[in-house]
Amino acid sequence: MQFTTLGRTGLRVSVAGLGCGGHSRLGQSYGNSTADSVAVVSAALDAGINFIDTAAAYRTEQIVGEALQGRRESVVISTKSGVQKQDRGTREMRPIAPAELHKRLDDSLSRLRTDYVDVYNLHGVVESELDYAHNELLPVLQAQQQQGKIRFLGITERFIADTGHAMLQQALQSDVWDVVMVGFNLLNPSARERVLNRTQAQNVGVQDMFAVRRALSDPEALVEEIQIAVATGQVDADAVDLKDPLGSILEQSGAASVVELAYRFCRHEPGVQVVLTGTGKIEHLLHNVDAINGPPLPDQTQCDLADLFGRVDCLSGN
Numbered sequence: 665m666q667f668t669t670l671g672r673t674g675l676r677v678s679v680a681g682l683g684c685g686g687h688s689r690l691g692q693s694y695g696n697s698t699a700d701s702v703a704v705v706s707a708a709l710d711a712g713i714n715f716i717d718t719a720a721a722y723r724t725e726q727i728v729g730e731a732l733q734g735r736r737e738s739v740v741i742s743t744k745s746g747v748q749k750q751d752r753g754t755r756e757m758r759p760i761a762p763a764e765l766h767k768r769l770d771d772s773l774s775r776l777r778t779d780y781v782d783v784y785n786l787h788g789v790v791e792s793e794l795d796y797a798h799n800e801l802l803p804v805l806q807a808q809q810q811q812g813k814i815r816f817l818g819i820t821e822r823f824i825a826d827t828g829h830a831m832l833q834q835a836l837q838s839d840v841w842d843v844v845m846v847g848f849n850l851l852n853p854s855a856r857e858r859v860l861n862r863t864q865a866q867n868v869g870v871q872d873m874f875a876v877r878r879a880l881s882d883p884e885a886l887v888e889e890i891q892i893a894v895a896t897g898q899v900d901a902d903a904v905d906l907k908d909p910l911g912s913i914l915e916q917s918g919a920a921s922v923v924e925l926a927y928r929f930c931r932h933e934p935g936v937q938v939v940l941t942g943t944g945k946i947e948h949l950l951h952n953v954d955a956i957n958g959p960p961l962p963d964q965t966q967c968d969l970a971d972l973f974g975r976v977d978c979l980s981g982n
């Protein structure tokens with residue numbers, strides 16, 4: 665396993681991080697037992713992963729807590745709380761109160777069976793929520809940081825709704841976040857200019873999500889996704905073969921699969937430190953760890969991908 669430094673946190677982290685959310689949620693979304701999911705986390709640690717991302721909303725914190733028994737100190741844990749919740753009466757979304765955030769952190773610590781979290785993130789924030797997050801919730805997190813319950817502060821974007829990174833571009837202007845989580849993949853590399861340039865300048869740590877997600881692990885979803893970009897004019901219809909959009913690039917790249925191509929693309933992007941991989945299957949996990957530790961893609965592959973997808977900012981790959 666290769667290691668790197670997570671920006672200004674100084675934490676030494678594996679370049680592959682285990683994502684405990686996404687469509688799989690450690691396989692909890694499709695029938696893995698708790699023991700199966702604990703085994704996925706244990707296999708990740710055995711493979712050298714020391715970075716784990718979870719969230720209250722994923723309902724996998726308890727599984728992580730169980731798997732980390734006796735191994736907590738060697739692992740960097742990232743977890744999160746949303747900034748809105750549904751009102752039980754009106755069913756409308758409303759911002760969570762500062763005191764509620766405090767309780768959410770304590771609940772996460774209890775499920776994770778630890779007394780501190782390395783990176784605590786506000787989860788899936790959009791631009792319209794940022795002022796509230798910054799003015800009302802950040803002071804709560806800073807107070808908890810003073811008490812030693814949080815080591816570093818993070819924020820994650822809602823990439824499906826914000827494929828052009830409006831929130832993170834705004835959030836980075838105040839330089840209060842030690843770590844950000846950004847959506848970046850070969851279908852939508854727009855974070856390179858809009859987010860990663862700035863995180864590098866400010867030495868902010870970066871977790872990459874959506875490296876593979878659905879479009880890059882399911883050929884039919886890939887075609888559907890690319891059709892959206894063709895319709896908006898961001899992908900040139902004449903330049904792409906919709907029967908097998910990545911076929912010739914994959915062949916020329918030397919990667920064994922689209923999944924490998926996709927993880928290697930993200931892993932070597934300047935400014936990306938941890939590439940998250942989410943799965944409920946140990947076989948997939950080990951394949952992905954190998955891919956993330958693989959060499960950079962050939963220059964020609966990078967050029968071909970830039971020619972095809974370099975202007976895209978409307979896709980998430982979901």
Ligand SMILES: NC(=O)c1ccc[n+]([C@@H]2O[C@H](COP(=O)([O-])OP(=O)(O)OC[C@H]3O[C@@H](n4cnc5c(N)ncnc54)[C@H](OP(=O)(O)O)[C@@H]3O)[C@@H](O)[C@H]2O)c1
Pocket residue numbers: 682683684685686687688691717718787788820821822823845872873874875876877878881923940941942943944945947948949951952
């Ligand atoms: N806003 C946020 O804060 C936010 C949003 C989304 C995600 N995240 C974080 O980012 C992490 C990564 O999530 P992601 O879902 O975006 O992307 P991902 O982990 O790159 O992709 C995961 C999907 O690809 C499949 N897959 C994985 N390896 C495969 C392989 N070798 N062959 C075939 N299929 C494979 C998985 O299904 P199988 O289970 O079948 O392998 C799963 O459906 C999440 O777990 C979460 O921690 C954060």
